[in-house]
Amino acid sequence: MNILIKSATIIDSKSEFHNLTQDILIENGTILKIAKNIKNTNNYQEIKLENLHISQGWFDSSVCFGEPGFEERETIENGLKTAAASGFTTIALNPNTHPVLDTNSDITFVTAKANNNAVTVLPIGALTIGSNGVDLAEIYDMTNAGAVAFYDYKKPISNPNLMKIALQYASNFNGLVCSFPQENKISGLGVMNENITSTKLGLKGIPALAEELQVARDLFLLEYTGGKLHIPTISTAKSVALIREAKKKKLDITCSVAIHNLCFTDDVLTTFDSNYKVLPPLRTQTDIDALIEGVKDGTIDMVTSDHTPIDIEEKKVEFDHANYGTIGLESAFGALQTIFTTKKTIDLLTKGKQRFGVNYSPINIGEKANITLFNPNSKYTFNKNHILSKSKNSIFQGASLKGNVYGIISNNKVSLNN
Known part of the structure; x- marks a missing residue:
């Protein structure tokens, strides 16, 4: 070339x-x-x-496609075309496929399908077998196949002893453990942020407490075990404060925030548009202000599109029954630029590489x-013509x-x- x-x-x-x-x-x-x-x-x-x-190639730490098993949502081939067109040269791919990516051969399948492409794929292996939260998956074996981290996508590890063992075991080979920040016994059947808006709309709420309890628990475990922990997609002001304190203690902790959680409050749900149904849910302006401050002061290490294609049959239903998730690769750059300067936007889109083992390639x-x-500098209104994904569930x-x-x-x- x-x-x-x-x-x-x-x-x-x-x-x-x-x-x-x-x-x-x-x-x-x-x-x-x-x-x-x-x-x-x-x-x-x-x-x-x-x-x-031009800048260094961009990196996204949380991307979902669908293949194998959910090709109707997205294939690896089209997903990589979408990532390239959206400016991303490297993506970390979540394991929420069917079957879940929880073995050496599963990781090998993904890397083989993505081989010889402009976009580099870094597979994330499931932390537990089948992402069922019961038994630890063969995470060392997956590391040998190319897995860069371990995460039961959007599924919290309810058993604290299992998380303790995962952190201890992964520390033997410098493995990165990811933990979704939600306590399911607190979140219950909630579908949006617990707030005055959820009361007005008659929708069950997910309290900020559900996230903060899990974050606090995981930070206590990390302090006890050592190891490397990444908390993906935090969404509350208190979570930012907890992680800020943990970093002062020199714990090996990183976290990310989904771009849409920086852009929208739960007020947008008055239309009951299921494209706004995401997990963690959209929160309040107070939370957004704290998240943006956390991004600016480095408490939050990286942003992610949290790109999650969902087919129309699972979105065009009653809000309570709709699946969580939004696509976000196509809108990531344009959305960040409505909040931050170009220089800061590029910094955010290239941060996080080192945590996931990506070499910096300066120009x-x-x-x-x-x-x-x-x-x-171009300005536009994002619409379906800008969507390259097979699924069209964009919050933007x-x-x-x-x-x-x-x-x-x-x-x-x-x-x-x-």
């Missing part, structure tokens, strides 16, 4: 060319030259786009090209977003949007 990128503004704090507008010459997937003006003497393919900006001469191309339909993605260059491949 030989490419000449013309007049690109480089947004990469780890690059010596940060904030400069340069030409970039790439030969055989490696950055050969960066300069103000490079002549195309070898007649390479040129990339010249309006207000072109410097001699480095492998791992690049996202984008225009940060009708939202005003800022910035569009041109594509990616990664793994010695170019993937540009039409």
Whole structure:
């Protein structure tokens, strides 16, 4: 792959060319030259786009597809096309398939299906067999097959002793354990945030306490066991405070927040639109303010689209019976830019790599090209025409977003949007 990128503004704090507008010459997937003006003497393919900006390739720590078992929701092939078109060069893929990814061969299947693609897939193995929360899965064996973390997606580990054993066992090989922050005995049959809005709508609520109890429990366990813990998609102000205190104690803890939990309050549920039914649920403005502050001060380590395709049969039903989840890859960049500056947005989309074992690839001469191309200034209303996923369950339909993605260059491949 030989490419000449013309007049690109480089947004990469780890690059010596940060904030400069340069030409970039790439030969055989490696950055050969960066300069103000490079002549195309070898007649390479040129990339010249309006207000072109580039950064290190983006990373998403929580993506679901469907294959194997739920191909009607999303296939690996189309999911990777969607990720590339959305600017992501690397994704961590959740194990909530059928069967659940809980063995060496399951992890091998996913990596083989995703091989030879511009987007790198990092499989997450189930923490327990079948994600049933009873017996620990063969997590060391999955590590040998390429699993980068272990997580029963959206299923809390109710048995604290099982979580204790998982943290202790995984620490023997530096494994990353993920724990969904919800105490099911508190959340009960709730379908949205427990608040004045849930009372008005007559919907059962999930108290913030359900999340905070689980976070506090897991932090106590981590302090006791050591090991590495990641808490995905926190949603309450108290969770931010608990994790902030844990970091002051130097515990090996990271956490993420779903982008939609930074953008919407539970007030949007007055329409009973099931696209707003997500887990953890949308909370209050007070929670959003605390989450944004946590992102800014580094308490929250990364953001995620928490991309979860759900087919129409499981969304176009009564709100109580609808499945949880929203797609989010396509809207991630544009949504973040409505809250943060472009520089901060890019920082958030490239953070979290190290935690999941991804090497940083700064935009410097001699480095492998791992690049996202984008225009940060375009404004538009997100609609179905912007959705590339097989499932169309986007929480951002009708939202005003800022910035569009041109594509990616990664793994010695170019993937540009039409």
